[in-house]
Amino acid sequence: MRTRAAVVEAQGQPFTIADVDLDEPREDEVLVRMVATGICHTDITMGSFLPAEMFPNVFGHEGAGVVEEVGARVQGLEPGDHVVMSFRSCGDCAKCRSGLVGYCDSTLLLNYMGMRMDGSTSIQRDGSPVFGSFFGQSSLAAHALAYADNCVKVDPDLDLTLLAPYGCGFQTGAGTVLNVLQPKPEDSLVVYGVGAVGLAAIAVAAAEGVESVVAVDPLASRRAVAEGFGATSIDPTEVASVVDRVKELTGGGAAYAIDTTALPPVVKQAQQSLRARGTLVALGLGAEEYVLDAIDLLQGGKTVKSSIEGDADPQEMVPRLIEMRAAGTFAMDDLVTTYPADQVNQAVADVTSGAVVKPVLVW
Ligand SMILES: NC(=O)c1ccc[n+]([C@@H]2O[C@H](COP(=O)([O-])OP(=O)(O)OC[C@H]3O[C@@H](n4cnc5c(N)ncnc54)[C@H](O)[C@@H]3O)[C@@H](O)[C@H]2O)c1
Ligand SMILES: [Zn+2]
Ligand SMILES: [Zn+2]
Numbered sequence: 001m002r003t004r005a006a007v008v009e010a011q012g013q014p015f016t017i018a019d020v021d022l023d024e025p026r027e028d029e030v031l032v033r034m035v036a037t038g039i040c041h042t043d044i045t046m047g048s049f050l051p052a053e054m055f056p057n058v059f060g061h062e063g064a065g066v067v068e069e070v071g072a073r074v075q076g077l078e079p080g081d082h083v084v085m086s087f088r089s090c091g092d093c094a095k096c097r098s099g100l101v102g103y104c105d106s107t108l109l110l111n112y113m114g115m116r117m118d119g120s121t122s123i124q125r126d127g128s129p130v131f132g133s134f135f136g137q138s139s140l141a142a143h144a145l146a147y148a149d150n151c152v153k154v155d156p157d158l159d160l161t162l163l164a165p166y167g168c169g170f171q172t173g174a175g176t177v178l179n180v181l182q183p184k185p186e187d188s189l190v191v192y193g194v195g196a197v198g199l200a201a202i203a204v205a206a207a208e209g210v211e212s213v214v215a216v217d218p219l220a221s222r223r224a225v226a227e228g229f230g231a232t233s234i235d236p237t238e239v240a241s242v243v244d245r246v247k248e249l250t251g252g253g254a255a256y257a258i259d260t261t262a263l264p265p266v267v268k269q270a271q272q273s274l275r276a277r278g279t280l281v282a283l284g285l286g287a288e289e290y291v292l293d294a295i296d297l298l299q300g301g302k303t304v305k306s307s308i309e310g311d312a313d314p315q316e317m318v319p320r321l322i323e324m325r326a327a328g329t330f331a332m333d334d335l336v337t338t339y340p341a342d343q344v345n346q347a348v349a350d351v352t353s354g355a356v357v358k359p360v361l362v363w
Helices: 041-049 107-111 160-167 169-181 196-207 220-228 242-249 264-272 294-299 314-327 341-353
Strands: 002-008 015-022 029-038 063-070 082-085 123-125 128-130 143-147 151-154 188-192 212-216 232-234 254-259 274-282 303-306 336-340 358-362
Touching: 002 341, 015 143, 015 341, 029 082, 029 160, 041 341, 063 143, 063 160, 082 143, 082 160, 151 160, 151 314, 160 169, 160 314, 160 336, 160 358, 169 196, 169 254, 169 274, 169 314, 188 196, 188 264, 196 212, 196 220, 212 220, 212 242, 220 232, 232 242, 242 264, 254 264, 264 274, 264 294, 336 341, 341 358
Parallel strands: 188 212, 188 254, 212 232, 254 274, 274 303, 336 358
Antiparallel strands: 002 015, 015 123, 029 063, 029 143, 029 358, 063 082, 082 151, 123 128
């Protein structure tokens, strides 16, 4: 079928809204009419991160829409279902069977190769392949092909424009607190970089009753949102030493730290901000290498780790966060700003400048 997509034509180029041809759904595929698609920082990074030969490409991995058609072998979904889309996993390997679907043995092939497992692209233009299948969706488009494993069915009465970011950004921040760190109220948490991912972590830490939460970000608008969730904030451009300030605010160092900046000097600060035996989770994408403070790491017996999607299984985490939203303990609606799909580059500019937290395109 003919549809519209936000295409990145070449490495480092902005998005262009263009007509493309999307395959009919195969027997294991689901055709989804997109209502809304969140833009995650990863969609922006990929345009310069992937090798030049992987363009033109359609990204987008926070799709939310309505199922239009299902292949013959698809179970659990039918036309008319409202779905929030997330990342893919095989469901069958040891990691998937243990519930850690973000570390599926087939994750690279299922989410990042720009094509189906058999090497075909699901998108064409003038007969030439366009890379797609990003997170098994490529949902920066009016229609997308997805799979039963990455479509989470949601209540059709809910507003899909507000739920789109639950498939990646919000899930990752929330899951990092709920699954990876599991802080107790008496623990302290510092979050470096409070965009969509960092703010979701802060919102959930507050919901879990964590008393001491510190947000570090140079953007005043974002620090203000973090403060609204009960965090104390630091402007890293205003203090002589961010690390010293975090230590002051947390009684000698935070039990837990999260980095979403992917900036090597900031990751090092996040490590240094920890108290002895503390744990840092580095979530950002974009750096090739991090440099740790080896003496501090050793003396403090610290842990530095990372996480894909907050170790979440979207089929559990998305409904859980929707329940928290209904209960008023995951109040992220005001962080969403909608844009008509053809204003995709304005949306990118606004999230980059910090004018908005979570841009969502409406198709
Ligand atoms: N691990 C995963 O599974 C996963 C999932 C989603 C996103 N990500 C990655 O997480 C990161 C965050 O995503 P996002 O959408 O929230 O991005 P974002 O750009 O909205 O947020 C990053 C924040 O870092 C802040 N920042 C910049 N310099 C800083 C400094 N010196 N100190 C403190 N803060 C600083 C920015 O002002 C911004 O608010 C991206 O790298 C993204 O690719 C990872
Ligand atoms: Zn698997
Ligand atoms: Zn993402």
